[in-house]
Amino acid sequence: MKLNQSFFEKDTLIVAKELIGKILTYKSEKGTIKGIINETEAYTEEDEACHTFGGKKTKRNQTMFCKGGHLYIYFTYGMYHCSNIVTEKEGRGCAVLIRSVIPIAGIEIMKKNRNHKKENPKDLSNGPAKVCMAYGWDKNHNGIDTTKKDSQIYIEDLEYIPENITQTQRIGISKAKELDWRFKCDKFNKK
DNA sequence: TCCGAGATTCACT
DNA sequence: GTGAATCTCGGAG
Secondary structure (H helix, E strand, O other): OOOOOOHHHHOOHHHHHHHHEEEEEEOOOEEEEEEEEEEEEEOOOOOOOOOHHOOOOOOOOOHOOOOOOOEEEEOOOOOOOEEEEOOOOOOOEEEEEEEEEEEEEHHHHHHHOOOOOOOOOHHHHOOHHHHHHOOOOHHHOOOOOOOOOOEEEEEOOOOOOOOOOEEOOOOOOOOOOOOOOEEEEOOEEEE
């Protein structure tokens, strides 16, 4: 089942937690890529580490102010992209960062996108920049509405049940590190 | 196996 | 001009 807009319009922390175990799907020209989301991070306007801290709107972060369910891809460290799903209502600059997915379909495409540097599926997409590389996303995919009927990118619920979600501090940032807004799960049970 | 440094482009100040 | 929600590789232990 494809997730609709109302799923993403809830509180960012709730969405971040509920996204664990959902399937990130991309119907590319090369084929369909699917992965179980197993690590996320929440970012809100009130969060100092967030691009939209204080509700400031810029050219870069304008996608985060869109309606829930939009894809926000941003460029960082001169070489990498990270992917987020916009949450809450239009005008609120909140999003959930996809930190990691477990590949379940289109693994060959993902390997190709990663230049066959890693052959182990577990290493294909276990990091925010790696997820973008494996899916072949860049800033051209920024602002896509994943809840649209004919969207090539969407999130669906294939009823993978997370066994134990752990909530920890975020990493890779310099501000507001003390917030336990990172959700992770290593084991899933198929319903 | 672990840790430190380099890579390298964009947006904001 | 500066620093960023990161990854990878190479060298040391």
